[in-house]
Amino acid sequence: MAVDTTPNMGLHRWNAAGDAYDWAFDLKDDKNAIDAHDHSNTKGVPVRRVAYGAVGSRPAHGNAGHLFFATDEGILYLDTGAAWTAAAKNPMTTAGDLVFGGVGGVPTRLAAGAVGTVPYVASGGVTYAWGEPLFLAGTQTMTGNKILNGTLTLSGGSLIMPQAPGYAATAEGQLGWDSDQDRLTCGANGWTAYMDPPRAWGFCDWSGNILSGYGMNSISYPGTGIVALGWTRAFRNNYYGIHVTPINDAVLTAWVPHSSKSTGGARLQFKNSSFIDTNATAFMVSAYGLQ
Numbered sequence: 001m002a003v004d005t006t007p008n009m010g011l012h013r014w015n016a017a018g019d020a021y022d023w024a025f026d027l028k029d030d031k032n033a034i035d036a037h038d039h040s041n042t043k044g045v046p047v048r049r050v051a052y053g054a055v056g057s058r059p060a061h062g063n064a065g066h067l068f069f070a071t072d073e074g075i076l077y078l079d080t081g082a083a084w085t086a087a088a089k090n091p092m093t094t095a096g097d098l099v100f101g102g103v104g105g106v107p108t109r110l111a112a113g114a115v116g117t118v119p120y121v122a123s124g125g126v127t128y129a130w131g132e133p134l135f136l137a138g139t140q141t142m143t144g145n146k147i148l149n150g151t152l153t154l155s156g157g158s159l160i161m162p163q164a165p166g167y168a169a170t171a172e173g174q175l176g177w178d179s180d181q182d183r184l185t186c187g188a189n190g191w192t193a194y195m196d197p198p199r200a201w202g203f204c205d206w207s208g209n210i211l212s213g214y215g216m217n218s219i220s221y222p223g224t225g226i227v228a229l230g231w232t233r234a235f236r237n238n239y240y241g242i243h244v245t246p247i248n249d250a251v252l253t254a255w256v257p258h259s260s261k262s263t264g265g266a267r268l269q270f271k272n273s274s275f276i277d278t279n280a281t282a283f284m285v286s287a288y289g290l291q
Contacts, residue, residue: 050076058084100128168192181290198286199240200231205282215287222267225277230265233291237263240289244268246280254283 051059055070055077064081078087089107096112098119110119113130122129162169165180174187184195202213204227210216218230238261244254253271260267268285272278 098128102127196288198288199233199235199291200229200287201285203282203284206279211282216285218265221279223277225270225279227268227270227283228265229268229285231263231287231291234263235287236290240287242266242268243286243288245284246270247282247284248278248280251278251280254280 050067050069052069052071054072055075058068058070058077061079061084062081063079066079067087068077068079068084069075070077074089075086076088077084094112098110098112099107100110102108108127110128110130113119117130119128120131121127161175161177163177163179165178167176167178167185169176169185169187170190170192171187172189176185176187177183178185178194181194181196183197186193186195198215200213200215202216203211204213204219205211206221208219208221210219215232216229217232218228220228222228240261242256242261244256246254250272251270253275255269256266257269260269266287268283270278270280270283
């Protein structure tokens with residue numbers, strides 16, 4: 001039986017025109033060639049077996065072209081003959097990690113971000129970081145400064161501002177809600193502007209009716225020209241203001257005697273041009289202060 005050799009590994013094979021196959025020596029040579037695994041494929045590229053294990057079990061360098069995969073690091077090492085060098089590395093170490101090309105295109109790990117965040121370009125376009133999106137379904141929490149150049153339209157839903165008891169917005173243009181006093185606060189260059197609504201407002205007639213309004217829970221007439229009003233929510237002290245507008249040509253003046261004012265209500269006094277107590281056909285009243 002005649003033989004020649006395979007083109008890649010040089011293994012002996014039958015050939016009618018070649019030398020006879022020596023089972024003892026040729027088979028031995030073939031086994032040695034396979035075991036050495038130091039050969040080139042048809043493209044001339046060395047083909048190696050890849051050893052693997054923990055990086056601590058990696059053999060000493062000095063066998064150029066050999067590969068070793070460190071299972072505990074996820075790194076493929078190449079023996080250059082002078083040292084082991086990382087030929088391929090997976091920078092991701094945790095579920096949810098991302099990999100991106102960093103400086104010079106080096107694979108770089110971006111650790112998984114918090115729920116609801118998205119990656120954005122940072123540091124001159126060579127680094128990514130996590131941030132909050134402007135628009136996502138469901139409840140999202142946004143931190144830090146956000147700049148919107150355009151129009152923000154709320155189609156349904158609501159806009160909830162920073163809020164707390166006694167909340168005072170101080171930054172220029174900042175809005176907030178004082179949940180203790182149910183009022184809007186606005187920052188104005190270091191100080192706080194309070195947008196206090198009337199705590200009570202109403203249109204009343206002399207028949208004891210509160211025709212429209214809010215914040216008043218009772219009305220009575222103890223005497224001629226006198227109206228007693230009760231507030232739905234008591235004021236903190238007696239230092240609140242009341243504005244009264246009589247709707248009656250005969251009534252020219254209306255005021256609130258201080259002694260007739262309490263945290264829970266107040267008495268209004270109406271008089272005509274002669275300063276004689278006179279009933280008003282109807283009147284409007286509003287009250288302002290801390291409750």
